[in-house]
Amino acid sequence: MSFGTFLLRRLIGIVGVLIGVSIITFAISHLATTDPAIAALGDHATDEQLAQFRAEYGLDKSAPEQYLIYAQNLLQGNLGVSIRTRRPVVQDLLQYFPATLELAMAALLIA
Incomplete structure (x- = not known):
């Protein structure tokens, strides 16, 4: 087997x-028994607010359609908007990356 064939197979x-990982991640996030709209808005949210939230985040679509949108956004580097901070998720990740890197380096030194 040549190196090119080996590399292509890898x-x-x-x-x-x-x-596979993206499908498993998506499936696990949908196995939660709590409705994401109720979890984000609270038990006292009106039906209109819940419907608006579901439409805004695409929760009103079927699971296969949601997965295709999820996969397309992942391929484009769009991780969506944080429900908690209302900012792009990438922005939140970049904000906390230095602290994460610091902890990882400290753990590596200790190990």
Whole structure:
């Protein structure tokens, strides 16, 4: 087996693993028994507020349609908007990345 064939097989395997991980991640997030709209807005939210939230976050669509939107956004680097901070998730990740890196380095030094 040549190196090119080996590399191609590895790349195809990586793509398969990434697709599998994205499907599992999506499925786990949908196994929660709590309605995300109620969890975000509270028990006293009106039906109109819940419907607006579901439409805004695409929760009113079928699960396969939600997954396709999720996968498309992931491929484009769009991780969405945080429900808690109302900012892009990438912005929140970048804000806390230095502290995460510091903790990882400290753990690496201790280990």
